[in-house]
Amino acid sequence: MSEEKTHMVPYSTQIAALLALLVLTGLSVAITQLEFGGYNTLAAMLLAGAKAVIVLAWYMHLKYEKQLFPVMVAAVFVIFLLVLFVTFFDYSYR
């Protein structure tokens, strides 16, 4: 609609986000060489989560949207984490 504003993200921010993603990707590869035991998956998920947040916030403009949108996206992640939790609740007590 014509009254809507679009936010222009400067190139410098885009490049900074790209660099951060590359660094985190490098870290994702690097930690495969380390042994965290049962926490291997957790470490990989944390890094993947950080990358997802960068993509959502800057590339998908969530940072510049009304508060409703980040809240709804966060709700989706909460549901996803709860589903994971309930699933592994079974495995933890077998």
Added chain:
Amino acid sequence: MSDNTNHKEVSYLEYQGKYRGILGWILSTDHKRIGLLYLYTMLLFFSIAAILGLLMKTQLIAPGETIMGPQTYNSFFTLHGIIMIFIIVVPGLPAVFGNFFLPIMIGAKDVAFPRINLLSWWLYIIGILIVLTSQFTGGGPPDTGWTFYAPYSFQTPTNVLPAVFGAFVMGFSSILTGINFVVTIHRMRAPGMKWLRMPLFPWTLYGTAWIQILATPVIGITLMLIIAERMLGIGFFDPALGGDPILYQHLFWIYSHPAVYIMILPAMGVISEIIPVFSRKSIFGYRAIVLSTMAIAFVGYFVWGHHMFTSGMSGRALFTFSFLTFLVAIPSAIKVFNWVATMHKGSLHLHTPFFWALSFLFVFMIGGLTGLVLGALATNVHLHDTHFVVAHFHFIVFGGTGFAFMGAVHYWFPKMFGRMYDANWANLGWGIFFIGFLSLYLPMFFLGMSGMPRRYYDYLPEFHGMNILSSMGAWVMISGILIIFANLIRSARSGPKTTEKNPWGGKTLEWQVDTPPTLENFDEIPAVDKTPYDYRDYAENTNS
């Protein structure tokens, strides 16, 4: 331009756009035409799946092999399940009546993304075609059941891959419809239509759409894992390779239980539309129904484990899933209470849609309460994988979604087609269908409690009596369906024409637009200044 002249006056059925004839339908981005495309597709496949069901019940009319052997029986219940679940009831009400009426009920000219809407239908058709190829190619029709349980689904020589891939493609259709509805409801409500002035059918579509968006990708990934397992032997689910078959069940039901709410929530929305209209009374507890809708959508994510009580989960998981299952019954019961309370002291108008709504309440209560029997850990051990389960989910899925679907067709038929059906034939069809439905499925509860397993083409002699009753019920029910379909098809083609905007005395926006609606639904987008079921004027006129 010649292709959009008169679009404000001509009905969507007569409007001639860029394409004519069949192309004017299968390439149309009009939400109403897309809704009807889904309806016609579902009618065709429902007929096929119903015939499969009828043949299965005929096989079970006596012990031993009567009209088919075990392998044919296995492939019949697999195809029956795949069609009924993935092609009929999951897209069901949202795809047909959601597409047709959501924009009109919230005061919009179309959905937010009309082209994506058409793409959804095409993906749905492509998915169906892929599933159908599984019947005629490779190692024969799949025999896994619609759940594709591992490890059998990657060991059977039958043609599982196309069936799984077809369901995967149809999942995309479901996701796109969900995204379309969420955006439409957020962005395109008429001026003044605040969230709590939105009718209840759109509310249930909203809850459903979120489930479609969030849960469907899980089944997509799971089905891909089955394909990878069959083709590459990776070992996700194969114990011989270190995999875990119970992981498959977790992943499958993480989607497929919320999918039950994809089926039933819009059905509850339809019933919430019909009951106040035919009771001439504002709906009792509008906010409670809205909250219970969203509560069902949310809690419904976390009850999937009740399908796996005998699979070998940990004791604490069993307890947790049983508790959550009992929890999700509460908002469902709130809705039933509100519907009954709406009818209380209402001015009941006994027309066909209302009969469907009343019978929905009856069968939904039986389905819901038997669900609690299955949700309790101890009784589940006895009843798991028996006919009791089959009866329970047919009461919920067919009795719930199916009855609401029939109610919706009879409720919105004059608006959709600009013609009226024969009420006497419609009522007769309903009556025969209802008697047949109960005769078909009630005996299954007793059979299940007596220990007759599901998915067996044969049974012990002591189950014969109940099976005869059940099989006869199937024939009665199909007779009812034939009467209903014949009446509706004949009426859509040559029934008495009507242009009456509001034949039932409804209050929501679809009853204020032309019959049948014009291409863009509204000449001017209406301003909404009150709640959707305001029958105070009716009460005042009746009292005065």
